[in-house]
Structures are given as C-alpha cells and as structure tokens.
Amino acid sequence: MPALVFDCDGVLADTERDGHLPAFNATFEEFGLPVRWSDAEYAQKVKVGGGKERMRTLLTPEFVAAAGLPADPAALEEQVAAWHRRKTEIYTGIIRSGDIPPRPGVRRVAEQAHAAGWTLAVASTSAEVSVRSVLELAMGPELATHFGVFAGDLVQRKKPAPDIYAVTVRRLDLDPARVVAIEDSRNGMLSALGAGLACAVTTSAYTEEEDFTGARLVVTSLGDPPPQETVTSVLSDPLGVRPGPWMELADLAALLPDGGDPTASGPSGAGPPDLAPPGPPPPSH
Structure with a gap:
C-alpha cells in the first residue's frame, strides 16, 4: 500500500513561532541566561536542525563568560542538556494547552x-x-x-x-x-x-x-x-x-508514479541503504 x-x-x-520560540525564551529566562531570541533571530535559528544544536549556537566564548557557564566541555554539555529538558517540558505544556x-x-x-x-x-x-x-x-x-x-x-x-x-x-x-x-x-x-x-x-x-x-x-x-x-x-x-x-x-x-494504486506491488527491495547504528544522542527540538 x-x-x-x-x-x-x-x-x-x-509550532515554531508560537511554541518553540516562547519555550526557548522562557527557558533562557528561568536559567538566567543573557539572551532572548527575537522573531527575526529565530527565523534564522530554525535553519539549524535540532533544539540542542540551536542552543549550542549561543556558546561563544563571550557568551559562556557572560553567563558564568563552565568552561569544561563535558560540564557545558550537561548544562545544555538541562536547558533542553526544561525547554521540552515548557513546549509540551504549550502544545497540551491547545492554544496552537x-x-x-x-x-x-x-x-x-x-x-x-x-x-x-x-x-x-x-x-x-x-x-x-x-x-x-x-x-x-x-x-x-x-x-x-x-x-x-x-x-x-x-x-x-x-x-x-x-x-x-x-x-x-x-x-x-x-x-x-x-x-x-x-x-x-x-x-x-x-x-x-x-x-x-x-x-x-x-x-x-x-x-x-x-x-x-x-x-x-x-x-x-x-x-x-x-x-x-x-x-x-x-x-x-x-x-x-x-x-x-x-x-x-497523483504525485506517485502509480497514482497511489492500492493494487500495485509492494516493496521493491531497492529502498534506501542501511544506515550506520546511531551514535550518541543527537540534537533534537
């Protein structure tokens, strides 16, 4: 089929403008981070795949110093993970409110x-x-x-x-x-x-x-x-x-070669190649 x-x-x-953006900014406020993304700034951030990846774009040496963040890469990554966990909680609350x-x-x-x-x-x-x-x-x-x-x-x-x-x-x-x-x-x-x-x-x-x-x-x-x-x-x-x-x-x-015909044959066996096993947890919204 x-x-x-x-x-x-x-x-x-x-969900980006009315869900993810306010959730990012509320998270930054809760953690006392010296940043709030404007709508125009976030329009560029959405081109970065994944929420943690978007957060990592903040981590210039100047921002790390201004925010009093740890310089150790492992400790800094733990901090990003904590931001992201809280951001996900805020975001899912927005979605479950039914406002979007x-x-x-x-x-x-x-x-x-x-x-x-x-x-x-x-x-x-x-x-x-x-x-x-x-x-x-x-x-x-x-x-x-x-x-x-x-x-x-x-x-x-x-x-x-x-x-x-x-x-x-x-x-x-x-x-x-x-x-x-x-x-x-x-x-x-x-x-x-x-x-x-x-x-x-x-x-x-x-x-x-x-x-x-x-x-x-x-x-x-x-x-x-x-x-x-x-x-x-x-x-x-x-x-x-x-x-x-x-x-x-x-x-x-009509976008399919067979027009979506339900009687057409099943998998051709020529699908995408197998991918390497997943590595460490990747960035996500």
Whole structure:
C-alpha cells in the first residue's frame, strides 16, 4: 500500500513561532541566561536542525563568560542538556494547552488516507515526546494511534540528511516510490528527496520564501472545506496536479508514479541503504 509521512513542526501545526520560540525564551529566562531570541533571530535559528544544536549556537566564548557557564566541555554539555529538558517540558505544556491549532487539512487528509488503507507515519527531527504531543493535538487520540512515530533521537544526522526518512521507510517495510512526504521547509524536502520519496510542501511561517525546487507540489496549506474553510494557494505544480481549493488524498496520490494504486506491488527491495547504528544522542527540538 502507499504511505503518507508527515513532518511535525510546521506541517501538523505551525509550532515554531508560537511554541518553540516562547519555550526557548522562557527557558533562557528561568536559567538566567543573557539572551532572548527575537522573531527575526529565530527565523534564522530554525535553519539549524535540532533544539540542542540551536542552543549550542549561543556558546561563544563571550557568551559562556557572560553567563558564568563552565568552561569544561563535558560540564557545558550537561548544562545544555538541562536547558533542553526544561525547554521540552515548557513546549509540551504549550502544545497540551491547545492554544496552537492544527494546520488546515492535516487531519482530514490523514483520515482519508487511513480509510484508503495507506500507511501513516511522522518523521521528524524533534524529540519524541514533542512529536507525540503535536501528533495527538493534530490528529486526535484515536487516529494518532495509527501513526508510526520516528523522531530525532533515532538518527545521528538531522535533516537535510535523509536518515530519518530512510529509517522510517526501512522499519515500515515501505517502497520509497510509493511514499509521499509532506514537509514545510527546504531542509525537510531535501531529506525526503534524499531518501527517494515524493515530496509535497505546505509552506509555514518561516519558510514561505525558501527554494522548493524538487518538490512535486508546493501549496500554502492542505486547506479545508466549509464550515472551517481554508483555501489553499498553489505555489508550484510541476506535475500539473491542479488541486482544487483544498487538497484531497487523490491530489497527493497523483504525485506517485502509480497514482497511489492500492493494487500495485509492494516493496521493491531497492529502498534506501542501511544506515550506520546511531551514535550518541543527537540534537533534537
């Protein structure tokens, strides 16, 4: 069967501006760190894959001295890990408050895919607890149980490396040629393409101006019909799918060589190569 694999942040919900950014800044305040990221600064930080990696961008010699942080690398890494644990707690609290709505169409299209027998998954470089909180918010607790969750701590290399998608494909025994990935960023798109997947892009708050050459469809959102109507705008449609005012599963199926035909053959055996075993815990949101 075909598969539909969602990224998390920016795809299931527009969580970067209203979730991750305030969680980072609240963490910095709690730990007495002399920094608060502005919206413009964070627009650049999101290009760095992983929350710990974003925090490590602070660690210039000047910042370490000004914040009274330890100079010993191991002790400094322990401090970053403590910041990140607290940031994840704050972030998941924001998500569970329900203040950030799911993006238009994600639950509707996932329900269509589930009803049609498609495999569903999330492949994200965020921490697993964060991914699961957003997944349940976006899909509801019942539909969320039908998703495979493949989060950042499964791989050493972050997007744009293809590793997280390659792991998803391998563990679910999928044929890459029958998988549609939905991403919102260039790094995510490159990750999906590197794993041999078709990629549709729904642009988000920080990614509207990025280069999505290689995506098979680029839209502003999946959209929804009335009564919660959100009309999607098509930004790039190289295959000539020509979706309507809101996306349907058939539009995404049209991105696959077989059109999402459920009777097509299964895995081809030519999926992504096996990856090296994971190393130390990698950075994550």
